[in-house]
Amino acid sequence: xxxxxxxxxxxxxxxxxxxxxxxxxxxxxxxxxxxxxxxxxxxxxxxxxxxxxxxxxxxxxxxxxxxxxxxxxxxxxxxxxxxxxxxxxxxxxxxxxxxxxxxxxxxxxxxxxxxxxxxxx
Amino acid sequence: xxxxxxxxxxxxxxxxxxxxxxxxxxxxxxxxxxxxxxxxxxxxxxxxxxxxxxxxxxxxxxxxxxxxxxxxxxxxxxxxxxxxxxxxxxxxxxxxxxxxxxxxxxxxxxxxxxxxxxxxx
DNA sequence: TTGACATATTCCGTTGTGGGAATGTATTGT
DNA sequence: ACAATACATTCCCACAACGGAATATGTCAA
Numbered sequence: 001x002x003x004x005x006x007x008x009x010x011x012x013x014x015x016x017x018x019x020x021x022x023x024x025x026x027x028x029x030x031x032x033x034x035x036x037x038x039x040x041x042x043x044x045x046x047x048x049x050x051x052x053x054x055x056x057x058x059x060x061x062x063x064x065x066x067x068x069x070x071x072x073x074x075x076x077x078x079x080x081x082x083x084x085x086x087x088x089x090x091x092x093x094x095x096x097x098x099x100x101x102x103x104x105x106x107x108x109x110x111x112x113x114x115x116x117x118x119x120x121x
Numbered sequence: 122x123x124x125x126x127x128x129x130x131x132x133x134x135x136x137x138x139x140x141x142x143x144x145x146x147x148x149x150x151x152x153x154x155x156x157x158x159x160x161x162x163x164x165x166x167x168x169x170x171x172x173x174x175x176x177x178x179x180x181x182x183x184x185x186x187x188x189x190x191x192x193x194x195x196x197x198x199x200x201x202x203x204x205x206x207x208x209x210x211x212x213x214x215x216x217x218x219x220x221x222x223x224x225x226x227x228x229x230x231x232x233x234x235x236x237x238x239x240x241x242x
Numbered sequence: 243t244t245g246a247c248a249t250a251t252t253c254c255g256t257t258g259t260g261g262g263a264a265t266g267t268a269t270t271g272t
Numbered sequence: 273a274c275a276a277t278a279c280a281t282t283c284c285c286a287c288a289a290c291g292g293a294a295t296a297t298g299t300c301a302a
Contacts, residue, residue, distance in 0.1 A: 082206035123257040
């Protein structure tokens with residue numbers, strides 16, 4: 001099984017950096033595709049493709065006006081992502097106090113082994 | 122250029138549903154790999170591979186104890202994700218009031234066209 | 243209609259993915 | 273030393289993603 005489709009959920013949709021750029025740019029006001037292209041300096045087909053992904057997961061609102069198509073970030077759709085990260089928020093303070101307690105213990109007992117580190121690779 | 126590597130940043134790392142499950146499971150307490158396998162009912166090599174990705178982006182802490190390896194979510198590492206979603210939070214109330222204003226205008230003028238909808242496809 | 247403009251879609255090629263199965267490595271107990 | 277246990281790594285593979293280029297669709301103006 002390959003990677004999940006980018007359109008399967010917002011987590012996969014926002015995994016791409018340019019799509020995050022687009023969402024940030026469209027958060028305040030709606031903009032036509034052409035402005036996204038010129039402002040973010042991306043190729044037009046690329047922008048259209050990214051917008052399709054964002055549309056498919058409901059992360060943007062669309063409004064057509066003549067030849068132009070205006071997009072705007074559907075900020076409400078980002079809430080699930082916000083809520084998910086918030087479930088970890090409660091542990092921030094707890095984990096901090098644990099680290100603090102361990103630091104004090106190390107200082108008192110001379111324990112300098114780096115337990116509980118973020119070990120990459 | 123294909124999709125960005127899952128290890129390129131936390132956005133790509135948490136795009137995978139199982140990795141989110143693992144992070145949620147390891148948020149409260151550290152657990153050995155075997156428990157992750159039995160609790161989440163995933164294949165052991167699969168779990169090890171997911172844990173490697175999470176390690177590479179710093180989303181988990183590792184502690185070895187004999188034959189067992191204990192993992193715990195590095196909740197601090199999730200903060201950038203939380204901060205990113207928070208940048209949209211300020212627009213939630215604004216966008217809501219806009220929608221409300223439009224709804225009132227529609228009610229008054231009999232405008233039932235569905236402008237500003239989340240149009241998929 | 244024809245042409246210009248704005249955006250969307252299709253085709254192509256390269257690449258990383260995630261599952262399964264098999265194998266490798268480290269640690270412990272006998 | 274040997275077997276058992278706990279994880280990690282490797283190999284294979286089907287597949288979707290992304291960029292670029294080309295092309296298609298849709299709308300307006302003359």
